[in-house]
Amino acid sequence: MAGNCFLSLFDYKTEKYIVAKNKRVGVLYRLIQLSIIGYIIGWVFLSKKGYQETDEAIQSSVITKLKGVSVTNTSESGLLVWGPEDYVIPPQGEAVLFVVTNFLETPNQKLGYCAESPKVLDGHCRNDDACEEGKMVVAGNGIMSGRCLRKDKNSTGTCEIYGWCPIERDFKPREPQLANAENFTIYIKNFILFPKFAFSKSNVLETTDGSYLKKCRHDEELHPYCPIFRLRDITRRAGYNFQDMATFGGSIGIMIQWDCDLDKGYSNCNPVYHFTRLDISVSNTTIARGFNFRHTRYFKNAAGESYRSLYKVYGIRFNIMVHGKAGRFSIVPTAINVAAGLALMGAGAFFCDMVLLYLMKKGDSYRERKFEGFREESNRKSLSEDTSDRKDVEEQENLKS
Ligand SMILES: *[C@@H]1O[C@H](CO)[C@@H](O)[C@H](O)[C@H]1NC(C)=O
Numbered sequence: 001m002a003g004n005c006f007l008s009l010f011d012y013k014t015e016k017y018i019v020a021k022n023k024r025v026g027v028l029y030r031l032i033q034l035s036i037i038g039y040i041i042g043w044v045f046l047s048k049k050g051y052q053e054t055d056e057a058i059q060s061s062v063i064t065k066l067k068g069v070s071v072t073n074t075s076e077s078g079l080l081v082w083g084p085e086d087y088v089i090p091p092q093g094e095a096v097l098f099v100v101t102n103f104l105e106t107p108n109q110k111l112g113y114c115a116e117s118p119k120v121l122d123g124h125c126r127n128d129d130a131c132e133e134g135k136m137v138v139a140g141n142g143i144m145s146g147r148c149l150r151k152d153k154n155s156t157g158t159c160e161i162y163g164w165c166p167i168e169r170d171f172k173p174r175e176p177q178l179a180n181a182e183n184f185t186i187y188i189k190n191f192i193l194f195p196k197f198a199f200s201k202s203n204v205l206e207t208t209d210g211s212y213l214k215k216c217r218h219d220e221e222l223h224p225y226c227p228i229f230r231l232r233d234i235t236r237r238a239g240y241n242f243q244d245m246a247t248f249g250g251s252i253g254i255m256i257q258w259d260c261d262l263d264k265g266y267s268n269c270n271p272v273y274h275f276t277r278l279d280i281s282v283s284n285t286t287i288a289r290g291f292n293f294r295h296t297r298y299f300k301n302a303a304g305e306s307y308r309s310l311y312k313v314y315g316i317r318f319n320i321m322v323h324g325k326a327g328r329f330s331i332v333p334t335a336i337n338v339a340a341g342l343a344l345m346g347a348g349a350f351f352c353d354m355v356l357l358y359l360m361k362k363g364d365s366y367r368e369r370k371f372e373g374f375r376e377e378s379n380r381k382s383l384s385e386d387t388s389d390r391k392d393v394e395e396q397e398n399l400k401s
Pocket residue numbers: 179180181182183
């Protein structure tokens with residue numbers, strides 16, 4: 001008996017199949033098989049590249065450089081020449097940069113006493129009591145001196161302040177002063193690395209033509225791999241007119257998308273550029289329109305007194321973002337996806353079994369064949385020893401009836 005048990009350890013059990021000559025279930029089964037194979041091959045493998053291992057943790061660095069010169073002539077500043085060192089803020093070539101397209105300069109500000117702007121509500125006053133000495137003017141330009149400059153022919157009806165005087169005048173931009181900023185170019189240098197595959201590349205086309213980067217301009221059709229963009233083309237591809245955006249300023253996102261199939265080789269891994277406007281103040285509402293900020297430049301005269309120029313600058317902020325993923329053939333995801341497909345086939349067979357046994361008219365006879373009850377009278381004793389076996393048989397008999 002023990003010997004028998006031991007020997008049966010090395011028995012191979014194989015399944016017994018019942019061939020159901022039923023056209024409808026047969027067709028159903030083939031259809032299920034076909035759609036599962038179609039799903040596995042078409043969707044999982046071809047469309048979703050299920051045979052590849054992917055890396056979405058792209059690492060990247062971006063360096064920018066602008067070129068172009070503009071000349072402005074305003075009543076405050078006179079003639080000015082603007083180079084990239086003047087209109088790019090910050091100037092060190094970062095992935096987020098601001099390009100000045102319009103400005104208001106308030107030159108020769110010195111520390112002293114002058115009237116607060118009538119546009120500052122907290123600066124309005126009727127008498128000196130409203131201008132408590134040493135108090136800050138909320139949202140204003142300085143510290144109150146304690147005097148109220150009443151509205152007569154020479155004053156404004158506002159508190160006198162101590163601050164940088166004269167204060168900035170009211171300014172409504174009409175058109176961009178750096179009119180040819182649309183022809184400035186931005187050179188975007190982008191290096192990427194997919195650490196999982198130790199794959200690195202840059203967006204600058206590898207060419208032996210040394211003057212390529214001096215001549216080329218990015219163009220979707222003609223020069224898709226030239227990394228030099230005209231600002232006007234960037235706003236156009238984001239869907240906006242440069243001159244409209246330049247008056248009040250705005251914000252543009254430049255997305256560099258790397259979708260690389262490394263099975264196709266090094267030269268087929270190339271970036272695609274997308275442009276979107278990020279400040280959505282598209283409507284003509286005057287509140288919160290555009291993009292501006294102030295900065296100053298300080299000087300000293302021969303007597304050692306400090307004075308400064310205050311600039312209110314309007315412009316376009318460019319925000320360069322890099323996304324990407326790479327895939328390469330790997331045996332593990334391939335095996336997993338094939339196994340998942342085979343398991344789905346099993347589910348299909350199970351479903352057809354259910355249809356055959358419980359939904360077909362002749363289901364009864366199929367069930368009788370499939371679940372064979374078996375009880376050998378002469379061996380009853382030995383059978384009852386193994387109670388679990390017997391229970392199974394009884395259960396199957398119950399199923400039958
Ligand atoms: C920008 O350059 C184009 C051609 O290079 C020229 O026609 C256009 O007038 C320039 N734009 C400005 C505002 O100077």
